[in-house]
Amino acid sequence: MRQLALRFIVMVLAMLPTHIVQAAERGDSTSLLNRGVKLDSIVVYGAHTDFGVTSVQMSAITLSKSQIQSVPVFMGEPDVLKTLQKFPGVQSSNDGAAGIFVRGGDYDQNYITLDGSALYNAEHLKGYVSAINPDVVQSINFYRGGFPARYGSRLSSVVDVGIKTGDFHNYHGLLSVGTLSARAQIEGPIFKGKTSFNLAGRVSYFGLIARPVLKKFYDKPDALQPYENMRYYDINAKVVHQFNDRHRLSGVFYYGKDVDDNTPSSSTNEYSTLGDESVPFDQQSAHKEKRQSAMSNNWHNLVSSLYWTARFNDKIWLNTNLSFSQYKYRLTYENTYLNDVKDNFRPYYHYEESSVMRYNNDISDLALTADAKFSLHPRHLLRGGIKLSTQRLTPATIVDKDSYLSQFNGPLNYSKTEQMPIPLYLEDGDSLHYKSGKGNDVNSIALYIEDDYDISTHFKANYGVRIAAYGASGKGYFSFEPRVSISYMPSDRTAIKASYTRMAQGIHRLMSGNLVMPSDIWVPITNKIPLMTSDMWGCAFNYKMPGDINVAIEGYYKTIKNVLEYQNGASFTMSETRWQDIVAVGDGRAFGAELLVERRFGNTTGWLSYTWSKSLRKFDREGNVLNSGKEFYSAADRRNNFSLNITHHFTLSRKVGLDLTGSWSYQTGRRGTIPYAYLFGYNLREYEYLGQHGFEQYWDVYAGKDISGLLTTDFGSFTGSPLPIYSFKTRNDFVLPSTHHLDIQCVVSLKSRLGESSFGLSLYNVYNRKNVSNIYVGHEGSKIVLKGLCPFPFMPSLFVSHKF
């Protein structure tokens, strides 16, 4: 029956004019309704774009809104990026995080767009929720390989989010209240049949709910401090004006803001051994120390675009988009420190220090694109376009630090000492005001042309080329990016595909591999930091099984040039030097195999996904050596990634439905770097001035009586005092425990005259697996251990929504 229904749809669409068929392909039911074609008694399931057996495209999926909403996630919040993580080749940075890492690439290598405009930070709540509001999503096309030439500027993936056009004739909306956030969405006509709007917003109250609860139950409340006062909101708007059947003007706006103001923490440490006979006289002292610190971490994203869609005739289309995106990141630390000391030689010592450190990262991106499509021949669909863009990236460090010292060294009680100290009063102050970083512009122009070519019944190809030129810091870079995908279909159920793509990227996101406090900052290419490029080869086997089950098996091998990492010991907080001097440029490679078994239609839907992959880095260029120039695993390396998601729809009555979803995910643990070993090393003997100690300068001198000792070359061995060292063997060699969790979601839908209400219960991590997200050094009794923070234990959550 279902087969018949689908055939019927196809037949209906085949009889309709082309522009209506295109509207149907876009899922734009309102256009169909406008023309009196009412299809609401038939549900059109699944993909808007078919990347299966019949398509030449490999390594791509299309994600529907219903798929996003069916996946149970953190606190019941539907999440676009977390849904993507359940597909092959995609993994999260850590448990519960929304950020995606695709086929061994880093986070910055994903091009996330809202109706074609770049979104730089697609995360809220320190990455635990994605910034894309699913309520406004029309569909998502996700490419992780075999990139057509129309896509560029990132190496690893394209997340092409289509924002839903508002209804031109009727008003609809949605209200939803969950444990994490409240959401509202409304759409409808501004001028009936001509202009529509779609407006949505979300506001979280995570801190309000979670803070008092979490604080009670964590072993170390301080470890939770960065999480307990987080909140976000975001707004989406889209306005579309339809001049006629051929011309349409759309405006898209997105603004999202994250606020994370930590409660200031303070500690006081006070002790005295003055007068304690058990302590030697010259070691008796009294100390009072007070520290206070506060941190705030805020960011905002802005995406705005205006685009004109024109269909000149049935063979030529043009889309012109002017967009502006902005990302601002602010991290501020405020510290004060007071120290008072007394001892038997120094009756008065007072030191105070206050500092404010600000780390800012701004990106502004202005782009103009024109994409044309030509259907001039039945076997060819030509596309061509141009993109002009200018990006300004400003990573900046601002430090204000003031200190004051006053002390008096004087006779207090020197009757027990042989040597009388010289009375001395000292007062000293120091002030540091420092600002580093300036705007770096990256200007680029990219041209592309591609052709979808139906060679024969069994062969298809998509080939093209993208040519891009970049200008940054007075230096030009040129990128020639050929793209080829071919498909051979021995039968209508089977396809064998292969692809080769070269991609280039003009910006980097520097990520710390530190597992205790990861950090990241966006930086541009410069005259010293070259363009990042990748070459990827892939092959795929697609099979459409009976019962509408699609199977896809893929393999890939990718090389990356000019990838960027922090040098050992470096961080973005280093104010002494420019960021370009603390990074290393190197290469990488990644390879893997992927399996996807998917059923999109019917009462029981879902998918099984498995990825085996490796991702490696090698930094062996002059002045850029890491890990002694030997290859090491990248932070994005995860060996196994498995996900099983099944949803069953129960029709309880004509008006009541129930969707039950079970999802189990498994990922090899996250890689990172932590100095887990404590050992004693040596240096070759060097006699050196080691600075001041108290009031006396001292030299590390050879003071032997035998001068010949100085002539012996380093004594033929490592000498001197052994150096206590915290170390590790290889960068990213510490692997956190594997993560896995079973999530269940149950949603009851009730239809009424007022609309459709949904009541949901989501059970996250049903068997309470302690999945570690971050680690810190903690205590277990008197023993010092590595503690793992597991922010997502078993978490039940409720949500209610109403569509009208």
Place this chain on the structure above:
Amino acid sequence: MTKKFPLYYILGALMLLASCETTVPLDSSIDTEYTIYALAVAGQPVKAHISHKLSISMGVAFDHLDLDAFTKQSTDFYKKSLLIDDASVGLTVNGGLTYEMAYDTTLCCYTSSYTAQPGDELRIDVAPQVGCKAASTVTQVPTFAAEVSKVAYDVYFDQIATMADRKWEHNWRDYDAYGADSLMIISFDFQDPPGERNYYRLKVRSCNNFKATSHYQGGDSVSTACDVFFSSDPLFYDSRLVKGYGSWSPYFSNVFDDHSIDGKSYRLTVRSRKRLEPDTFTIIEMQSISESLFYYLKSIQLYRISTDDVYSNPIAIDGNVDDGWGVFGALNTRTYIIHR
């Protein structure tokens, strides 16, 4: 407030059952690995320190001590508890003969009867013990020692005030402020062999020998030395050393490779302290070092200036020990002495 929101109770009760922290296990196999610090200097016996290592938990405990106590106690602890004096250690030369290395209680290290020769490929094997698995490490003694030639120098006496104005010196604190020191500017040539990458460590040691006053060891003759020097030659520039260590200047490293001077004769100019006592001399050594020693020394130089910043990438101390930790380095050197 919680009374108004029973949801808190529900969530709280459920999350109480679900403790939100866990102890992350460390790979216990690393506790069974040896630490080897060995050096092969051409013309000298090979020496090796062999010890246990600890997991981070034991190391962190030392952080609660102050600097002096930490230094004293950690060294004592190392010598008493970590240093291994009964290991079975063999030195294999060029894949052939194996020499047993004996423990020297004075030097606290194992010494071979074999004297390292330029070009030797040397392998140290440490046999497994209870609680420790076997470890091995290989190094090659550099085939040549760069010869220092055409040495020229100037001495500037008693110019402390001028030095404080930083007229000559990048980091005037390199020189003590007692008015007795002076500056020595030394230039010399050395020849880098063409071909494969060569690694160097330059040592410029200013020494003296004086009849000490009563303050120093009752009037005995005492020798002093300082290895700190400075040069503005780009060969020594290391962008990672953003801070100075002791009186070593920022961005300065005396360990470098030949990537910018491959196969050339190169003239270097360095500045060192020069003491005024009559029996003074300066030793110049352009040491050819093995690749593993180069990376090891570079990482140590970076490590010693690192700060305890939670955002920083940790620093790996490079090494070349299989199934263990540490480094087996090699160097070949000639000494040039300026007597004055």
